[in-house]
Each structure stands twice: as C-alpha cells, then as structure tokens.
Amino acid sequence: MHENRETQQTPNLGPRNLLITNVRIAASENQVDVECREGKVVNLWPASSQSTVPSQKNMDPTSTETLDGLGGMMIPSLCHSHIHLDKCFILRRGGDIVRGDFLEAMAVTANAKAEFSSDTEDLLQRGRKLIYDSVECGVTSIRAHVEVDTVMGLNGIDAALKLKEEFKPVCDIQIAAFAQERLFDAVHDTEPGSNYRLLLEAIDREGVDVIGSAPYVEPSTEQAKKNIGLILEAASTRALHVDFHLDFSLDPAIEPLIYEVIAQVKKLGPHFKPRITIGHATRLQLLTPEQWRDLIHEIGDLPLTFVALPNTDTYMQGRGAVDTPLGAPRSTLRVPYLKKQHGLEVAMSVNNIENAFTPQGPLDPLALCTFGVAIFQAATTEDLENLLRSVTITSKLAIGQKDNHHDLAPNVGDPADFVILHGTRTLAQAVLNPSYDRTTIKAGVVVARRQSKRSFFPFTEG
Known part of the structure; x- marks a missing residue:
C-alpha cells in the first residue's frame, strides 16, 4: 500500500x-x-x-x-455517501471470482475478513489509501461503512475511528457500524443473536455516527422486517443516522421492504429525527410510474434519501438471465429520470473498491457521472446537472451533512x-x-x- x-x-x-x-x-x-x-x-x-x-x-x-x-x-467538493472502508482493495484475497454472484462475493469476503480481522495495520493501510486517493479526487465528506460481526468483532470499528481522527483536518468522515451479516442466526429464531449484540456494542463507541444493516440477508422476510425495527430502535435511542442496504434484487417475486421502513418510521412518530439513507434499492426499478408516485407520496417529508450504487448494481444484478437474447438485465436507480419525472433527487456513490462485490471502477465519484451518461442515456444540460448534484450536494444531503451547498x-x-x-x-x-x-x-x-x-x-x- x-x-x-x-x-x-x-x-x-x-x-x-x-x-x-x-x-x-x-x-x-x-x-x-x-x-x-x-x-x-x-x-x-x-x-x-x-x-x-x-x-x-x-x-x-x-x-x-x-x-x-x-x-x-x-x-x-465531492462526497462518498456510501463506501466500504474495511473491505477495500481485497480482490482475490479470499479466493478467485468463479461465478461472480452475490453469494460467492459474501463467501469470498468472509474468507478475506478472517485474514485481516485482527490485523490492525492492514486495516489502517488500506483505509489510508482509500481516503488519500479520495481526497485527491476532490472528496471532503465520506460515510464509511465498517462491518461488525463475530468474525470482525470491533477491530474494524476501532481502526476506522483512528482514521477518522487522523484525517479530521482534511475530510469529514462518518463511521457507520454496519451489519452485513444476518442478525438472526436461524430461520426460526425470534430473538437476534451475537451479531446484533456486537452491533449495539459498536454504536456505543464514541465517534460512531451511523448504524446500518442489510435486511435482505436474513433467513426470512419476517426476520428482515424485525431487522429494520431493531436498527431503527437503536438509532432512535442513541440519536444516530440510519443506513439500510435494501431491496438489492431485480426479482418481482421478492417483496420490496422500503414500505416496511416507511411504516416503521411513521410508527415511531415525529420524535424520530435521524436521517435515513437507502442504498441500492434496485428492486424499485420494477415499479410502475404510478407506484413510484405512490411511494414518493408515502415518503412525504420523511428525512429519507436513496443512494444509487451503479458500479455494484450493474455488476451484480440479473445474473440469472445470462442466456436470454439481450443477456442479463442491468439496473440501478435512474438518477436523472427520477428527478425529471418525479422530482426525486437520488445520490450516487462508489460503494466498493477492488473486492468481489465490485472488482471494477475507480474511487472518483465523477467517474460515476460519466458512466451514468451512458447507462441512463442522459446528456442534456438538465441531466448533467442532476448527475453532478448526485455526487456532491445530494450525497451530502443523504449523509445528513448540515453545512451544504445549495447550488452547483x-x-x-x-x-x-x-x-x-x-x-x-x-x-x-x-x-x-x-x-x-x-x-x-x-x-x-x-x-x-x-x-x-x-x-x-x-x-x-x-
């Protein structure tokens, strides 16, 4: 490094x-x-x-x-509204890519985590490279996801907190304690297991700003909904922001959980103040225009922002349809279209760098804009401005940054x-x-x- x-x-x-x-x-x-x-x-x-x-x-x-x-x-200045600090630059460390699908990426990454979970110097060196390279690109704000589970323990969080303090003069870094692994150990469990207890311990560390999870990894849909409730409750009692990796599929048979998030936040009432960030949300690409209008109406004035992750979304999604005439479908939230058609501003972020979830792509958020011109077929003046806002102003809004620009x-x-x-x-x-x-x-x-x-x-x- x-x-x-x-x-x-x-x-x-x-x-x-x-x-x-x-x-x-x-x-x-x-x-x-x-x-x-x-x-x-x-x-x-x-x-x-x-x-x-x-x-x-x-x-x-x-x-x-x-x-x-x-x-x-x-x-x-640019903003990483969603990037993984602890599992950057680990491509092939846990094994070669063979199938390239999500389950393999989870397994390969788990193997790599077993190697570096207790290697603080490795965590620090890779994290420093990510932050150095990002600031040189023009990034001054980062929400850094750091995994907490029985393999990593709190070592990733402790390393991230050191980096946050080290780079404080040049970059505002939010630390998101993130549960990539399931909170419920088995499909019939009614209570969360050791991963959840570790997550609660992590968010009590001074300097942790965000709690997050990936509800779709739970053994059942009912447990995924309980996952959402546990995260929202923990955020509410500790005044933390919330970041869900949510609805990461293109399967119409899978229930979109964004409605569950909205319903549970509304149940918590007006005292619930944290900003809610939703990453991926590729399943929402299957919504009709009428369903989008209904969803946006349901969101109303809730402090909720979507973050598209084009590099990961287009690499990972649709792998079950590779033999169709047009190949596997590719999809990520349509940033310019959603703003133009529905007035919904969506952020974009890099997500992963050189790992099995996203082996390709640079750290530069502006590269997402250039990529977006092609995948969204969007090159009008209005489109270009929306793309640029997505990696600057809207990304800073997504992470709840209080001091923000109003215009480009x-x-x-x-x-x-x-x-x-x-x-x-x-x-x-x-x-x-x-x-x-x-x-x-x-x-x-x-x-x-x-x-x-x-x-x-x-x-x-x-």
Whole structure:
C-alpha cells in the first residue's frame, strides 16, 4: 500500500483567508474570484473587475493565501455517501471470482475478513489509501461503512475511528457500524443473536455516527422486517443516522421492504429525527410510474434519501438471465429520470473498491457521472446537472451533512469546500470528461493537489 505520494504537513485550519482567482463556476461564462474566510464564502467578483492582489481587495495579505485556478472549473467538493472502508482493495484475497454472484462475493469476503480481522495495520493501510486517493479526487465528506460481526468483532470499528481522527483536518468522515451479516442466526429464531449484540456494542463507541444493516440477508422476510425495527430502535435511542442496504434484487417475486421502513418510521412518530439513507434499492426499478408516485407520496417529508450504487448494481444484478437474447438485465436507480419525472433527487456513490462485490471502477465519484451518461442515456444540460448534484450536494444531503451547498455555483455563506478541475472549462465537461489534475479545498484551506506528469517523446517519420 505504500506509494510515491508527496505528503506535506497537515494543513492549519485556523482562521486564514483564501482568495481563489480565475475559476469558472456553474451558470457563468466568465471567470470569477472567490474570497473565503473562516471556512465560508464571503465574496465573489468577476475576475477582471479588480486586481488579484489581496490588499487591493481589502484583504490582509499577511493572512491570505492566493490560489490561481487558471480557468479551471470549480464545483462543490465531492462526497462518498456510501463506501466500504474495511473491505477495500481485497480482490482475490479470499479466493478467485468463479461465478461472480452475490453469494460467492459474501463467501469470498468472509474468507478475506478472517485474514485481516485482527490485523490492525492492514486495516489502517488500506483505509489510508482509500481516503488519500479520495481526497485527491476532490472528496471532503465520506460515510464509511465498517462491518461488525463475530468474525470482525470491533477491530474494524476501532481502526476506522483512528482514521477518522487522523484525517479530521482534511475530510469529514462518518463511521457507520454496519451489519452485513444476518442478525438472526436461524430461520426460526425470534430473538437476534451475537451479531446484533456486537452491533449495539459498536454504536456505543464514541465517534460512531451511523448504524446500518442489510435486511435482505436474513433467513426470512419476517426476520428482515424485525431487522429494520431493531436498527431503527437503536438509532432512535442513541440519536444516530440510519443506513439500510435494501431491496438489492431485480426479482418481482421478492417483496420490496422500503414500505416496511416507511411504516416503521411513521410508527415511531415525529420524535424520530435521524436521517435515513437507502442504498441500492434496485428492486424499485420494477415499479410502475404510478407506484413510484405512490411511494414518493408515502415518503412525504420523511428525512429519507436513496443512494444509487451503479458500479455494484450493474455488476451484480440479473445474473440469472445470462442466456436470454439481450443477456442479463442491468439496473440501478435512474438518477436523472427520477428527478425529471418525479422530482426525486437520488445520490450516487462508489460503494466498493477492488473486492468481489465490485472488482471494477475507480474511487472518483465523477467517474460515476460519466458512466451514468451512458447507462441512463442522459446528456442534456438538465441531466448533467442532476448527475453532478448526485455526487456532491445530494450525497451530502443523504449523509445528513448540515453545512451544504445549495447550488452547483458558489454563493455567499456557502461552506468553502470545493474541487477545482484544472483543464475543465464547462460544467458539461466536468461530467462528460473531467480532468485528472485537481485541487481540493476543505473549509477554505487547500488540502490536496493532484497533478499529472506528461511526457511526449520526439519522433521522426521513416
């Protein structure tokens, strides 16, 4: 996991000013200058209106850093609203991929977990690589799922909490204690087993922000519904956010459990305040437009957000129909369509990196947008803006981040959390072909720069 990475001293997040000059922003054809102070945007000017010298903009040059964006596109910083911290970069560690289906991925991952469950240094090294690479892409917010079960114990949680503190100056990391394995040991059990007791122990750790589970792994539908109730109850008593991996299938015979989540939250009453995040939800792709309208009506003003996970969803789903004329169906929540047709904003996230659930794909959330253009057949201006919002503003909403941008263009009062895409000139290009070279800004402080090294060797004909 060691790489050639230039690491400088941890940034000082004190009350310094940052003057960002010559950047392009959404809904503007001209370059602008942006003044940030104490982590907020306080001024915007046309880049040609005044000198870029801080003192000539009534700023203290002794406490102001100037960053020349060189005409690059500046957008809100990116967010991993759903990513697995403990099982990243483990492809083939628990065995080769043979069938490629979900049950094999569960088994292979369980084998790998048995190897690294007590290896704290391995957990830390892989976690650091994920966070370093993410911040360099432009990510400043992460919801990190960490598995808790009888194999992992609390070792993954403890390692994740160390990483959360280590990277606190450059990235806001939420730790989600996650039950990937079943809470009920056998189909006839009426009470949850040891995995549930470990999960309760994990969420009492200081620094854990979220409790989550995958109800569909339970032995029966009735136990899956009880799983939902147990998670919601634990979240309510401890003021934690909730994150369900839910309805991960394309089988019309399987009952969608989103209605159970909604019903149980409503039973808890108005005192239930946590934000609820629903990952995957591929089963909902089988809903008719009328059923979608009814579902959205049922959700109403509940603090509930869906997160599509295109890399995993399209890789995993539909494997039982490989011999049909068009091959296996591929599906993930249709982000631009749901916004356009139903006004429903859906986040997108990376989910897994280099493991049996998702062997392919980079850490870059913008790569999801580019992929989305093809799988959603969506390239209008409105579509591109919705895709970009899904990995920035909507993803931060999904994880309950309080300080968030309202639009893709910066406004006075917004958090000074941005990524500048050097060489990218338009918002459309940020989705269709984003540049590799980037500068990440967190709370008005430059926390990462990613630069490509280019060489072109002379050649002669003949």
